[in-house]
Amino acid sequence: MATPAFDDDPHEDSDYRGPAxxxxxxxxxxxxxxxxGYREPxxxxxxxxxxxxxxxxxxxxVGDLARMPAVIRTPxxxxxxxxxxxxxxxxxxxxGKSTPPFHVATDLDDAEGAADPE
Structure with missing residues (x-):
C-alpha cells in the first residue's frame, strides 16, 4: 500500500476559504x-x-500587471x-494590511475554539 507523500492538509492553515x-x-x-493573515511582529x-x-x-x-488596487468582499x-x-x-x-475581509479571533477563548467550561 502506498504511503502519501504529505500527511498534512495544505489548506489547514487558511483563515478563510470560500466565496468572495x-x-x-x-x-x-x-x-x-x-x-x-498574521500580525507582523x-x-x-x-x-x-x-x-x-x-x-x-x-x-x-488584470492580465500580467504585477499589482492592481481592488476591493475584496466576503460574507x-x-x-x-x-x-x-x-x-x-x-x-x-x-x-492587504490591517483588518482583513474575514473573521479573525480577537480573544484567547475564540482563538482556541472553545470557552472555559467553568
Missing part, C-alpha cells in the same frame, strides 16, 4: 478565494494574503487590497 467578490476597475467579479500591522482560484474575467482585466467583511502576481496555475495573489 473582487471589485476591480469598477467590475464586480465573483470568485473563490483562500486567505490567511516588528511593526505590529496585521497583514493578510491569499490566492484567487482561476477566473477568466479577472485574467482579462464576513469588505476591505481594500491589491490583486496581482499570477502563479503557474492562473491564481492571482491578493494582499
Amino acid at each position: 467578490t473582487v471589485v476591480i476597475r469598477g467590475t464586480e467579479i465573483d470568485v473563490e478565494v483562500e486567505m490567511r 516588528i511593526d505590529g500591522i496585521f497583514r493578510w494574503m491569499g490566492r484567487i482560484d482561476p477566473n477568466e474575467t479577472l485574467s482579462q482585466i 464576513q467583511g469588505t476591505r481594500d487590497g491589491f490583486v496581482g502576481d499570477v502563479d503557474f496555475w492562473d491564481r492571482y495573489r491578493i494582499i
